[in-house]
Amino acid sequence: MAGTPHVVILGAGFGGVGAALKLRDAAVRISIIDKHDYHTFQPLLYQVATQELEPTAVGYPIRELLHRHDNVAFHNCTVQSVDLAKKQVVVDGMPPLEYDYLVLALGALVNFHGTPGAAEYALPLYTMNDAIRLHDHILKTLEAVDKNPALVDDGALNFCIIGGGPTGTELAGALAELLHTELKADYPNLPIDEAQVIVYEHSPHLLAPFKPKLRDYAQKTLEERGVEVQTSCGVAEVGPSEITLASGEKVKTHTLVWAAGLQANPIAASLGIELAPGGRVPVGPDLQVKDHPGVFAIGDIASTMDAKTDKPLPGLAAVALQAGHYVGETIAHLVEGKPVKPFHYHDKGTMAQVARGAAVVELPTGGTLTGRVAWLAWLGIHLSLLSNAEEKTSVFVDWGWNLLTNKRGKRIILSDEEHEESL
Ligand SMILES: Cc1cc2nc3c(=O)[nH]c(=O)nc-3n(C[C@H](O)[C@H](O)[C@H](O)COP(=O)(O)OP(=O)(O)OC[C@H]3O[C@@H](n4cnc5c(N)ncnc54)[C@H](O)[C@@H]3O)c2cc1C
The missing domain is CATH 3.50.50.100 (FAD/NAD(P)-binding domain)
Structure with a gap:
């Protein structure tokens, strides 16, 4: 595998999993990191809370999702920080991971807006x-x-x-x-x-x-x-x-x-770049971070402008999933030296x-x-x-x-x- 480009995907939510699935046949090796060993289907969490669905219906084992993906290694650990200059990710319990391509897909956290208590x-x-x-x-x-x-x-x-x-x-x-x-x-x-x-x-x-x-x-x-x-x-x-x-x-x-309310995952703040409102990572039309080619941000951690309306896309699973698919395909194209097209979100309602x-x-x-x-x-x-x-x-x-x-x-x-x- 020496010389094979290394893609590090941070987060196995909708965006991260979407990217990994599209890179299955690409000539890359992939490391995907998540602090949970399951992919959470957030839209149905309220059904777990109200006893309509069992937790196992809403959390799916990440390792099982990646069966038949020979170029992917999953590591169940927490991301501590990202060093864009050194092209390194610091995670707990493992040596730092060096990357050629980085996909930031760490989602968002609750925002209490400073409300006391x-x-x-x-x-x-x-x-x-x-x-x-x-x-x-x-x-x-x-x-x-x-x-x-x-x-x-x-x-x-x-x-x-x-x-x-x-x-x-x-x-x-x-x-x-x-x-x-x-x-x-x-x-x-x-x-x-x-x-x-x-x-x-x-x-x-x-x-x-x-x-x-x-x-x-x-x-x-x-x-x-x-x-x-x-x-x-x-x-x-x-x-x-x-x-x-x-x-x-x-x-x-x-x-x-x-x-x-939500705020972007605080790992965004470790990047040392100017962030968009809500602490989100601003990206260009190809979802790459400005001045950092090969670094992509997708889903709830990113501030992505809709090419049609020129307004930020909402924090939706469909946005994260489509962005993940796009980034997977884009990295595969970049590795092959092919041209890259801008991201377009297809609104399904x-x-x-x-x-x-x-x-x-x-x-x-x-x-x-x-x-x-x-x-x-x-x-x-x-x-x-x-x-x-x-x-x-x-x-x-x-x-x-x-x-x-x-x-x-x-x-x-x-x-x-x-x-x-x-x-
Ligand atoms: C209650 C609720 C209901 C929703 N309902 C809908 C809906 O009906 N329809 C819809 O389209 N969207 C809905 N959404 C929004 C949708 O779920 C999100 O937009 C989507 O999950 C974003 O995907 P993502 O990949 O960016 O992040 P996520 O899916 O949140 O994935 C982020 C991943 O990063 C991991 N992670 C975070 N921090 C770290 C760290 N430091 N180290 C390692 N791993 C880390 C997490 O464990 C997680 O697996 C809902 C969200 C919530 C919370």
Whole structure:
């Protein structure tokens, strides 16, 4: 392998895996690094949190994804920093990795926007650990109320969500359904009818980037399922059993889910280059970092301009996956001395599930879909993002079973620790 160009891919999310898969037949050797040994399907994390899917349906073993890829070595370790001048990546537990081509695909982290108490007491939903922690927190809260009914007056049955974007909206619908169906049956002695799911959104609308018709449909659908939606309403402080709204009003709660923002992975700051808003790595039309040929940044860590609109592309799995495919093909072309074309994102629509069988879809043509048709489109697009046939089948079977039986995954507490590492 001496003399074979070395491609180092940091992160085995949508972008990293997409790049590795496209380099399978290229004359390169690839090292792919991730601190987890599984690829996380983030769009379905809320279904793990609300017990619709088992964690293994949403986390797929990276080593298994790379079977039949003879030119790839996976290393399960954490990236510490990148030295662009030395063309080296520092990882824990291994000597530094030297690269010829580098793909930065380390994703994003939760952003608490400096809200006091949020880092200590809010429950983010960005990683598998977050989803399992929230799953367990919901069950532990109900177990605590079972032992001490006075906790109801202390707000234990108020489930608050900060952020009315797709994650907050999807979680609110799923949580309301879970509470008022299976958990009501599991805890017949508890006043579950008094449980409230409340979404706080600081902008004037739920699902703000969507068309007004879709926003209204989403809000009405949630409200029909008992969710309270408060718009133009921010959170100023988070405590262990109370939140303070921007208006000064205090709300008792033991559960505050944070679905209100992301920042680029802090490894971006180790590059020593000027970063775009949100700490993202700015890239050119071929997704390479300015003045560093052979260094690519893709997905949530990157600030990528849409060639059609000249606006930054959103943080979506489809954007990361398409960018990963493009970078894999581009590196293969560069190695062969072929010319490189700019990246073009193919928008397949923007969508969010609001509840079982109800979704909103904004098509690239400008058309909109709601209800069951939209939900089927949502299902199809999400299945298409799963990495391989086996993963698609497993999720499809789990979903199909849940829909047919109207039941969810098994409701058991998985962890002993209340506060685990978030990422
Ligand atoms: C709750 C939620 C719901 C979402 N829903 C949707 C949706 O419905 N549709 C949609 O299109 N998009 C959705 N998204 C966005 C989408 O998941 C992201 O845009 C996409 O995952 C970005 O891909 P990526 O490859 O850039 O990063 P990621 O998929 O986040 O992958 C980054 C990888 O880097 C690894 N990593 C991070 N730091 C280190 C380190 N220091 N060392 C080693 N490894 C590291 C991580 O373990 C991870 O595997 C959702 C996101 C979330 C959080």
